[in-house]
Amino acid sequence: MILLTRKADFSAAHFYWNDAWSEEENARVFGKCANRQGHGHNYTLEVTVAGDIDPVTGFVVDLKQLKDIMEREVVSVYDHRHLNHEVPEFKTMVPTTENIAIAIWRRLDGKIPNAKLHRVRVYEMPTLFADFYGEGA
């Protein structure tokens, strides 16, 4: 078994808000991230898959195929979008780095042939990132 990691970038806008709370409570908990005009980041996504090396190709997965899956399932949906307004899962989840990692896991899990999703890492900036290892991890 070997781990393989592929990166992709996307740039998106977001803000933090919980509809169940007052404006004051949102401002207290989320600070300037609660500004409803939103703000943006250059995100870096790292997808790590685990699998066995195919004795013929020497691949765990075909990297081009993994790149295409990440593009189709994540980057084409998130890139240059406002996560709160344009990405369906963030109608009900605050688009924090933690939740973005979970949402990306759910988008990719089970879609990568011959390999098991091992970790989704999302960098919101070089000094902040979240890792998700699956629902039961």
Next chain:
Amino acid sequence: MSPIAHLSRRYSFSASHRLHVDAISPEANRATFGKCNNSFGHGHNYMAQVTFSGHVDSATGMVTNLADLDAFSRREVLDLFDVANLNTLECFRDLTPTTENLSVELWRIYSQYPHARLERIRVEETGNNSFDYFGEGAPAAHEE
């Protein structure tokens, strides 16, 4: 139960140190620590990467509020270590301020952070040296 995620935050600080042990001779210090033993010390831009795990709160979407973590880091770590001489600090009075020992000290400090479970301390001393500490009793082998 909500899912568990890991959150990592990186903090930089600049500090000086000198690797020297009083119990051994000047020659032995020189042999052991090389130029790190130079009398007046030297400095690094350190990067401390702290990783916490916890259930992602369904109301906030967070393992822990970064404002709390940043305030804790400012108060408990950066105010102490940034632009300081590590050898003069209480925690290194009887301990060589190697980055290994610094990692263990940061573990001691961050393990008192009340809002999430500390998983790992990584300290990068330079772009080429980094040290990971997973707490006392943690298995030596770890993924990554």
